[in-house]
Amino acid sequence: MGVFREYVGAQWAAVQLSDVPVISGVALFHLILAFAVDYTRDSPPQPFWDEGHHTPAEVVLGVGGATVGGVDTYFSPADEDSWVSNAVDSLSGIIDTYQLDGIDIDYEQFNGDEALFARCIGRLLTELKARYPALVTSIAPYKDTEGYYQALWSSYQEVIDYVNYxxxxxxxSTRVEQYMEEYGRVAGSVFAGGSVLASINTSNPADVVTVDAYTALQACAQLAGNLTGIFVWSADSSYYNNLDFWYEGQAQQILAVGTN
Known part of the structure; x- marks a missing residue:
């Protein structure tokens, strides 16, 4: 089934969850709230988003993130067991309080090796899945963090539902055909056997070095029959850049056609 996902709330925009359009024909629709962040090395993750409501969507909590208020955030546990215990208890409380449907792991900077990251996150997801069997889980790697997430995947892929690459x-400068080749590499080799989502970034190119959103959309259209889903970063950017959520609508149309 095709899944559409979008990150919401990471850039302090006035966007509400209900601003993101939902097009019929998409099998699953997930809004990812950004982010629950570790403020100290062993403190429990705390919620960091603007509240809202979107009835048709499943709501997922993003954990980690690159920065908060321009300050880098790190995966930096002082002790593996205490980090896992704190994270499980804190995230369980957030899941219960907000009736959330899933967890997305998006650490991008690390004070610790790949093996430690794999064990901590793998244990966290395993325990959360045991507490909440219907919980949707995902990871959000990119090329620079691939090694950490591949280590996690190799040992714990059974508790990871989606890869938001x-x-x-x-x-x-990435062209459509290069994007498609990279999707083939990631889905066919790096995270083989996983549900790998394609991705589009609606940030202003003057502010962020990123693959052009229209190039990514064209690649998604050509990959349509082979896609598990598409995610967009982010509703905030679409709102700020006055895009009227056009890319979100087009991505959902691709998925609706591709899965019918």
Whole structure:
């Protein structure tokens, strides 16, 4: 089934969850709230988003993120067992309080090796899945963080439902055919057997070096029959850049046609 996902709330925009359009024909629709962040090395993750409501969507909590208020955030546990215990308890509380449907792991900077990251996140997802069997789980790697997430995938892929791969983090000069080749590499080799989503970034190219959104959309259209789904970063950018959520609508149309 095709899934459409979008990150919401990471850039302090006045966007509400209900602003993101939902097109009939998409099998699953997920809004990812950005982010629950570790503020200290062993403190429990805290919620960091603007509240809202969107009835047709399943709501997923993003964990990690690159920055908060321009300050880098790191995966940096002082002790593996205490980090896992704190994270499980805190995230369980957030899931219960907000009746959330899933968790998305998006750490991008690390004080620790790949093996430690794999164990901590793998144990976290395993325990959350045991507590909440219907919980939807995902990871959000890109090329620079691939090693960490591949280590996690190799040992814990059974508790990871989706791979939100940040293909837009490749060079701005990326062409449609290069995007498609990279999707084939990631889906066929790096995270083989996983549900790998294509991705579109609606940020202003003057502000962020990213694959052009229209190039990514064209690649998604050509990959349509082979796609598990598409995610967009982000509703905030679409709102700020006055795009009227056009890319969100087009991506959902691709999925609706591709899965019918």
């Amino acid at each position: 940040q293909f837009y983090a490749n060079p701005a």
